[in-house]
Amino acid sequence: MKLLKVSVPNFRNLKNVELTFEPSLKPAVFPIGSENGGGKSTLLQLIFVLLTCSLDDNKNIYLSNFLISVIDNFQDTDEIAQFELNYQGKIINFTFTYLDENDSDNQKIIKFTKDILNFKKDLQDKSKEITNIDQIISEKRREYMRESSGLVEKKSKDIEKLEEGKQTLILQQEEIKQYIKSTNSRLLIYQKELKILCCNYIAAQDKWMICKTNIDNFEISYKAFAYASKNIYLVTPPTQMFLFFDREIKKLMDGNFADYYNKVNAIRKK
Secondary structure: OEEEEEEEEEEOOEEEEEEEOOOOOOOOOOOOOOOOOOOHHHHHHHHHHHHHHOOOHHHHHHHHHHHHHHOOOOOOOOEEEEEEEEEOOEEEEEEEEEOOOOOHHHHHHHHHHHHHHHHHHHHHHHHHHHHHHHHHHHHHHHHHHHOOHHHHHHHHHHHHHHHHHHHHHHHHHHHHHHHHHHHHHHHHHHHHHHOEEEEEEEOOOOEEEEEEEOOOOHHHHHHHHHHHHHOOOOOOOHHHHHHHOOHHHHHHHHOOHHHHHHHHHHHHOO
């Protein structure tokens, strides 16, 4: 995979920026220069966050945090950026834009994506409940071992009830997984039809962002996007990483740098 072109119409201090990377140059290292404040770091951060965080549910929050500061930046265009890549000999474009929620096709995409997000939240909630039950069962078993054997039968029944509750939750989890699978299948039909690779809810702006591709082969486009998301890295000082964090973590920069760096290291592992 090679990045061939980056176009940014209007993002922070980047106005009508277009960079072309000549694939025949060896080595494929391209320095970017500008005056201080010209947008070099912003450009690299934008490439990184769009291509790395859009497909991964666990990283969507960093995408949302990053876009907080540009809530009023899209007056002339809803396009955020466009990337052109060469993947397995095919030229593929990825265009990131905000959705027009009044469009009927977009409304279907948003509905199915909302359903999936809600199902996944339910799944996480059930997982937490199961973990809590497991902890209670473990505590009770330790407690019973310390007490007299005459109460074992009664307390075994207590554990049986907890186990039954756990099994009910596990069955509910399986039902939710089926809902997610079914909804994903319906969503995929619209995604292929509209050439939309992903749809993200940007909570900070209460907007929906999509990534569209230019070619009909949806599978190849998706593979290229997935490959890019796992093979793009951003090397930056820890003090610049705050752009991807929420307000609570940013507050730590006011003085408690030890906690801030601990949070940074935990996020890096994701």
